[in-house]
Amino acid sequence: MSELCLYNTLSRSKERFEPLDGKVARVYSCGPTVYAQQHLGNLRAYLFADLLKRALRFSGFEVRHVINITDVGHLTDDADLGEDKMELAARKEGLSAWDIADKWTQVFKRDLEKLNVLPPDVWCKATEHIPEQIEMVATLEQKGLTYRIDDGVYFDTSKDPHYGELARLNLKAQQVQERIEGAAAKRSPVDFALWKLSPKDDTRRQMEWDSPWGRGFPGWHLECSAMSSKYLGAPFDIHTGGVDHVPVHHTNEIAQAENALEVRPWVRFWMHGAWLMFEEGKMAKSKGTGMTLDQVEGRGIDPLAYRLFVLGAHYRQQMSFTDEALERAQTAYSRLVRHALELELAQDSAGVSQVPGFRKRFREVINDDLNAPQALAVLWEVVRSRQLGGVEKRTLLHEFDEVLGLGLAEARIAAPELNARIEDLIRQREEARRARDFAASDRIREELEAEGIILEDTVEGTRWRRA
């Protein structure tokens, strides 16, 4: 049996994976900031995390999975100025920041459910872990790794010789943008806020807390460091996120956590998913180019067809999104489901079995850094194989779907829908056909088709289904 290998951003290479304790893989996935509905690009990141989780289980490991919800707003624009995204959304929608967070969190979870993403063992919110975050800042402060300026407490990256290793930052050569003039007199451009103080003027934030440094809110990298160690311990196995997180968010998470917790490496495997690209560029909420799952469904496309689409490209590969490609995925998905349904009826006995071969190939490609595109290729080969019997195909389909999560194992032929009128029309059509009155029989078929009923003549007789 092949071993699971995963690409680790830390080493920039595939490494054999095994949980620290040999049994339970501890995985943390950076969750969304919930000030709007997640778009398809965001969702791709969680489909990637889900594929990882399913692959870990497929390898026989248990998985303890944590996803956070960033419900504290950070800034819309520059790190030092700009309005808080949560508060901005709240103002626009006429709700409190808390309600906004709640609303979009629910939508997010619902979207994941539609995509067949397995729920994590722990959902954790930044706002519910303020004490843990304050504690981490305090620890860093005691170690002399922080400094205070007007608007908050900052992490002094110059004190960490390992700072930036994940991203392989070249601090000296990096051309750093001029900071916008203002309160943030950071000693280094890469220093980052641990605790931001609320503005001194009259503008009060909806979300702020008392701390040893004054009223304010936590820096945006802090929650992940604090919550992951709380629920997974430290070190833990795998941390996932989008590629954009490598240079800043994850780099800073590492700096905080490794120094506060005194473990290094704090996380053994860092895994990053690539972007979903629109024609105009990447999908980004800030650019308003995001398409949501609701819109996908609005086009009559099954969310799982989107899942199939996403699985068609490797998770570390930038993928092009086009309407056309999405629709093609729906065609392919419908076809797959139809096969799955058909196979549910299979009762044959196995011939010379090729099952082990397919099983082996599937495991090998999944174990090779989650090569879903190749896994799908194996799936199609199984579906269209002439060697395999129906029962064997069904068995394999169910097994593979544990990893792919396309809902094929759950596909069941709906109990024959009773519809006396349609049954009656089909009978009439049968009579017409027997009488070779095809004009009449075609008329009936067309009438039904107009209302979305497709008739299929099979050896067992005429079947109908909704288009």
Next chain:
RNA sequence: GGCGGCGUAGCCAAGUGGUAAGGCGCGGGCCUGCAAAGCCCUGAUCACCGGUUCGAAUCCGGUCGCCGCCUCCA
């Protein structure tokens, strides 16, 4: 300026040293009274140039084009 990625058939994309997976589409065929569904057949020498090698889409050098991150972002 730094870091990273991409350029494979009409489209979405695998493959990273041994003579190009898969899906969708197109075209042809089988089945059907005709359809639908299903099945079968059918397409590329891998941006370009040069090098290494018995052998390269795959390694090295260069050119062109495209994109991401470096500031919130999956």
